[in-house]
Amino acid sequence: MYRYDEFDAAFVAGRTAQFADQVKRRLSGELSEDQFRPLRLMNGLYLQLHAYMLRVAVPYGTLSSRQMRKLAHIARVYDRGYGHFTTRQNIQYNWPKLKDIPVILDELASVEMHAIQTSGNCIRNVTTDQFAGAAADEIIDPRPVAEILRQWSSLHPEFSYLPRKFKIAITGAPQDRAAIRFHDIGLQAAVNGAGEIGWEVWVGGGLGRTPMIAKLINSFVPNEHLLAYLESIMRVYNRYGRRDNKYKARIKILVHEEGLETIKGQVEAEFAEVRGGVLTLPSEEVDRISAYFAPPDFAQQSLTKLDVAYESIIDPAYGRWLDNNINAHSQPGYASVTVSLKPVGGAPGDATDTQMEVVADLAETYSHDELRVTHEQNLVLPHVALADLRTVYDALVAAQLADGNTNTIADMICCPGLDFCALANARSIPIAQEISRKFAEPARQQEIGELKIKISGCINACGHHHVGHIGILGVEKKGGELYQITLGGDATEHASVGKIIGPGFEAENVPDAIEKLVDFYIAQRQGTDETFIQAYRRLGEAPFKEALYGTA
Amino acid sequence: MGLPKLAPAQAAHDKLKALGILALNGMFDEMDALSVLRYAVSDVLPGDLAIVSSFGADSAVLLHMVAQVDPSMPVYFLETGKHFAETLDYVETLKKQLGLINVHAIHPSSDDVKRFDPNGDLWETDPDSCCHIRKTEPLEPVTEQYGGWVTGRKRYQTSERGVLPHFELTSDDRIKVNPLAYFSDADVVEYRQKHSLPEHPLYAKGYKSIGCAPCTSIVAEGEDPRAGRWRGLNKKECGIHYDFSGAIANPMTAAARHTLWKDGAFIADPFKEWVEGTAPSEARYTHVPLREFLANRADYLASQHPLGLMISPGEKIEDVVEDLSRFASIAIKFPAFSDGRGYSTARLLVERFKYAGEIRAVGDVLQDQIPHMRRCGFNALVVTHEPSRQALIENRLPEMALFYQPVGVTEVPLGTRPFLRRVS
Numbered sequence: 001m002y003r004y005d006e007f008d009a010a011f012v013a014g015r016t017a018q019f020a021d022q023v024k025r026r027l028s029g030e031l032s033e034d035q036f037r038p039l040r041l042m043n044g045l046y047l048q049l050h051a052y053m054l055r056v057a058v059p060y061g062t063l064s065s066r067q068m069r070k071l072a073h074i075a076r077v078y079d080r081g082y083g084h085f086t087t088r089q090n091i092q093y094n095w096p097k098l099k100d101i102p103v104i105l106d107e108l109a110s111v112e113m114h115a116i117q118t119s120g121n122c123i124r125n126v127t128t129d130q131f132a133g134a135a136a137d138e139i140i141d142p143r144p145v146a147e148i149l150r151q152w153s154s155l156h157p158e159f160s161y162l163p164r165k166f167k168i169a170i171t172g173a174p175q176d177r178a179a180i181r182f183h184d185i186g187l188q189a190a191v192n193g194a195g196e197i198g199w200e201v202w203v204g205g206g207l208g209r210t211p212m213i214a215k216l217i218n219s220f221v222p223n224e225h226l227l228a229y230l231e232s233i234m235r236v237y238n239r240y241g242r243r244d245n246k247y248k249a250r251i252k253i254l255v256h257e258e259g260l261e262t263i264k265g266q267v268e269a270e271f272a273e274v275r276g277g278v279l280t281l282p283s284e285e286v287d288r289i290s291a292y293f294a295p296p297d298f299a300q301q302s303l304t305k306l307d308v309a310y311e312s313i314i315d316p317a318y319g320r321w322l323d324n325n326i327n328a329h330s331q332p333g334y335a336s337v338t339v340s341l342k343p344v345g346g347a348p349g350d351a352t353d354t355q356m357e358v359v360a361d362l363a364e365t366y367s368h369d370e371l372r373v374t375h376e377q378n379l380v381l382p383h384v385a386l387a388d389l390r391t392v393y394d395a396l397v398a399a400q401l402a403d404g405n406t407n408t409i410a411d412m413i414c415c416p417g418l419d420f421c422a423l424a425n426a427r428s429i430p431i432a433q434e435i436s437r438k439f440a441e442p443a444r445q446q447e448i449g450e451l452k453i454k455i456s457g458c459i460n461a462c463g464h465h466h467v468g469h470i471g472i473l474g475v476e477k478k479g480g481e482l483y484q485i486t487l488g489g490d491a492t493e494h495a496s497v498g499k500i501i502g503p504g505f506e507a508e509n510v511p512d513a514i515e516k517l518v519d520f521y522i523a524q525r526q527g528t529d530e531t532f533i534q535a536y537r538r539l540g541e542a543p544f545k546e547a548l549y550g551t552a
Numbered sequence: 553m554g555l556p557k558l559a560p561a562q563a564a565h566d567k568l569k570a571l572g573i574l575a576l577n578g579m580f581d582e583m584d585a586l587s588v589l590r591y592a593v594s595d596v597l598p599g600d601l602a603i604v605s606s607f608g609a610d611s612a613v614l615l616h617m618v619a620q621v622d623p624s625m626p627v628y629f630l631e632t633g634k635h636f637a638e639t640l641d642y643v644e645t646l647k648k649q650l651g652l653i654n655v656h657a658i659h660p661s662s663d664d665v666k667r668f669d670p671n672g673d674l675w676e677t678d679p680d681s682c683c684h685i686r687k688t689e690p691l692e693p694v695t696e697q698y699g700g701w702v703t704g705r706k707r708y709q710t711s712e713r714g715v716l717p718h719f720e721l722t723s724d725d726r727i728k729v730n731p732l733a734y735f736s737d738a739d740v741v742e743y744r745q746k747h748s749l750p751e752h753p754l755y756a757k758g759y760k761s762i763g764c765a766p767c768t769s770i771v772a773e774g775e776d777p778r779a780g781r782w783r784g785l786n787k788k789e790c791g792i793h794y795d796f797s798g799a800i801a802n803p804m805t806a807a808a809r810h811t812l813w814k815d816g817a818f819i820a821d822p823f824k825e826w827v828e829g830t831a832p833s834e835a836r837y838t839h840v841p842l843r844e845f846l847a848n849r850a851d852y853l854a855s856q857h858p859l860g861l862m863i864s865p866g867e868k869i870e871d872v873v874e875d876l877s878r879f880a881s882i883a884i885k886f887p888a889f890s891d892g893r894g895y896s897t898a899r900l901l902v903e904r905f906k907y908a909g910e911i912r913a914v915g916d917v918l919q920d921q922i923p924h925m926r927r928c929g930f931n932a933l934v935v936t937h938e939p940s941r942q943a944l945i946e947n948r949l950p951e952m953a954l955f956y957q958p959v960g961v962t963e964v965p966l967g968t969r970p971f972l973r974r975v976s
């Protein structure tokens with residue numbers, strides 16, 4: 001994986017010193033909160049309900065065991081013994097003290113990590129497929145390009161005060177596990193007629209109060225021109241994106257209001273000017289960066305197939321885990337393991353310091369020292385030999401990290417909600433906890449199959465509720481909390497935005513409502529192969545609505 | 553009756569004193585200048601009041617009142633060494649005609665002049681310091697002797713003076729008396745005519761506000777009378793009208809009040825703010841807003857005066873690419889530091905349109921954004937935010953020395969060192 005050279009290390013150290021100075025000036029009162037806000041945001045520091053919240057970048061979701069141990073250490077020393085992994089493939093700490101921030105940043109810098117641009121109206125940490133460089137279906141490993149994007153966008157002088165935040169996601173596989181169509185820019189690897197690999201560029205996707213599916217602005221941008229093309233989009237957005245209303249400031253609104261063709265025209269005109277200039281990516285540079293991401297030294301494995309059916313008879317829990325938490329690897333004899341952060345009754349995405357250390361140890365011993373954070377708030381050991389799976393599983397069991405529930409109804413995405421977030425209208429973690437208790441029975445989860453529930457505590461949609469097969473959105477109604485249910489969202493290459501199907505529910509009635517929908521689906525599906533979302537697409541919204549609310 | 557003579561600075565009395573001043577201001581009719589002065593002399597500060605007069609275009613009115621109330625009141629004249637000969641004549645004329653018997657000229661220290669203004673051009677390079685050594689410094693020991701001052705200030709004169717009262721308390725516990733606070737230009741003329749007061753010899757030639765010769769120019773019809781002072785040099789108030797208490801910087805730091813940062817220093821800004829309604833042919837040393845320029849493009853192009861251009865967010869630099877060479881300076885406005893459109897404009901100017909003149913950032917220009925601005929091509933900054941000014945002066949901007957991405961024309965020549973990186 002990528003290793004900082006002297007330049008990167010000096011860059012982060014410089015930035016840390018700079019922010020330490022800004023913190024000092026804030027503490028001394030020289031900076032007002034207004035003046036400090038954009039600076040702290042650009043360094044990942046939010047002011048939340050109870051305290052500051054520090055968001056640490058995990059570039060394209062990739063971590064080494066050493067880095068994970070440092071995250072555990074920070075959780076233990078400077079926070080309350082846990083961290084929260086987010087849909088942005090980052091980790092957030094909810095209780096750091098402002099005066100400790102410079103020290104924390106120093107600690108992070110010692111393992112090549114930082115919090116630069118994890119918030120603020122700049123280009124945010126680039127996200128990608130959690131199985132990048134491992135997945136069997138991959139055209140190309142997107143991480144070298146993600147790393148180049150990280151460098152290009154870090155403290156970009158022209159694009160640090162954009163109309164609004166800007167998120168880029170990239171995937172090298174046809175199966176979209178990075179929700180690229182719901183980012184400001186989504187990049188998907190593509191092959192042109194000549195067999196060259198380049199990028200489909202999608203623009204203007206997003207969630208929030210106006211969910212939009214990104215539109216294809218260019219179906220093939222060669223690697224060497226990718227930065228010039230992205231800079232062209234950024235410049236058009238910086239100049240013409242709306243700044244009069246922060247709710248209309250994302251690029252999705254610009255694309256929506258001006259129309260794709262107009263924006264495309266402006267971008268292409270700009271591209272014509274900058275193409276071939278200083279941003280042209282020399283292939284040696286791509287090669288140089290790619291070398292960091294060379295596949296690890298995989299060993300020849302004698303065990304290349306798993307007998308899941310057999311294992312399920314011997315140990316049903318292990319069988320389920322193999323069934324749900326294992327992803328096919330491009331290397332024979334290997335698999336990628338999803339470590340679930342969705343225990344029954346837990347807060348999705350939370351991990352304790354000791355859990356982080358267990359996972360770090362496992363990564364070091366069994367996964368070529370690599371770890372990933374998923375946008376669905378789990379962790380991944382990307383390169384585990386099939387022969388080691390049982391050992392890994394047993395270690396996870398001991399750390400209470402072995403729930404075999406990935407992609408099931410228990411594998412919910414959930415934002416912090418009213419328990420932590422200053423913007424929230426409603427609690428979201430307790431809703432997730434109640435649902436997970438209702439569907440705690442593994443056999444029941446297995447029966448339901450793949451079902452994505454996503455929960456947000458307000459319209460900002462940090463919990464991706466728009467793209468949940470079942471989405472839950474907390475709203476405020478007459479001083480109380482109410483939950484709207486949406487159906488039919490999908491974050492993948494079959495992107496769709498869920499629809500509200502009727503009036504909201506009180507918190508205590510949400511699990512029952514979900515159960516009605518689930519029961520209806522099971523009754524109606526054409527065999528166990530038809531997933532919830534497929535059944536919904538076939539049947540349409542009306543019968544689900546009737547199942548939920550009764551006939552009119 | 554009334555207020556006792558006030559003791560010098562005693563914090564406990566300040567509030568009472570301030571209240572007293574408030575009461576005083578309520579005692580007089582707006583136009584009752586003479587009563588204000590008489591009361592000040594007889595009751596508020598008997599024997600402890602003096603006046604500094606510039607013997608300028610409209611000094612005669614106040615001096616006439618002083619002569620009526622108390623011809624022996626000390627009158628000080630700042631003989632800066634830079635006055636028009638006509639002004640020096642006028643001092644003599646008024647003295648004689650009004651019967652003032654206690655007029656003193658105050659001279660700058662010759663050491664200071666030798667040291668700070670050996671060539672006599674300090675007024676040009678640094679007028680604040682010039683005023684300081686020629687006015688503020690010499691005046692200070694004099695002002696210390698008195699409990700109060702009579703001034704000729706009028707509230708209409710410049711926008712900053714809109715709320716001038718008859719009596720003011722300065723921060724060092726002195727009282728300023730402004731008998732003419734409510735006088736308008738017309739009132740002055742009327743008074744002068746009524747009492748047949750002699751006119752300043754230069755008044756008829758178009759000088760409406762007269763100070764030192766080098767810093768005074770003719771005021772156009774309808775223009776602010778004081779616009780003729782320090783023309784082109786963003787300076788409105790002469791030091792002596794500030795508090796006497798040291799609010800005026802001393803010569804070595806006076807330069808800090810310039811707001812234009814260029815080439816490593818705050819310097820006098822030859823440009824002044826564009827005034828709505830200025831005729832294109834009259835505009836000079838001002839940043840003409842882009843829409844105004846476009847509306848009267850031919851007129852501006854025909855004018856010979858040095859011009860600047862002001863670009864606000866939302867305006868397109870592409871609209872004036874043909875005319876960029878016409879401008880000595882282009883100002884890019886940041887109404888709020890969080891509005892980043894100006895960065896794109898600057899890069900386009902430098903990198904795409906090869907504009908080589910001054911590009912200045914104006915508006916909400918703060919230290920934390922300045923490094924970005926520089927990288928995007930800004931070479932001048934107008935900075936008023938005090939901590940940011942200090943950071944510039946002390947050369948401690950929160951700056952990163954390392955850059956990943958190439959911007960600007962000079963940063964990364966094509967094909968050099970690992971792509972996209974630079975050490976500054």
Ligand code: HEM
Pocket residue numbers: 046048053085086087088092164165167182183205206207208209250414415416420421422423460461462463464
């Ligand atoms: C706890 C404090 C948080 C605050 C104050 C916050 C604030 C916001 C706001 C204001 C937006 C809407 C932005 C817009 O549409 O312009 C947003 C969107 C988003 N947030 Fe958060 N957020 C928080 C936590 C999180 C967490 C924990 C996650 C990850 C689990 C997250 C992931 C996202 C994502 C993915 C979006 C994107 C949606 C989009 O594309 O519009 N946020 N957040």
Ligand code: SF4
Pocket residue numbers: 415416417418421422423424425426428456457458459460461462463
């Ligand atoms: S969706 Fe709303 S409540 Fe949830 S984290 Fe985002 S801003 Fe907070």
Ligand code: SF4
Pocket residue numbers: 632634674675678679680682683684686687763764765766767
């Ligand atoms: S008015 Fe001009 S010449 Fe006179 S002291 Fe001030 S700067 Fe110097």
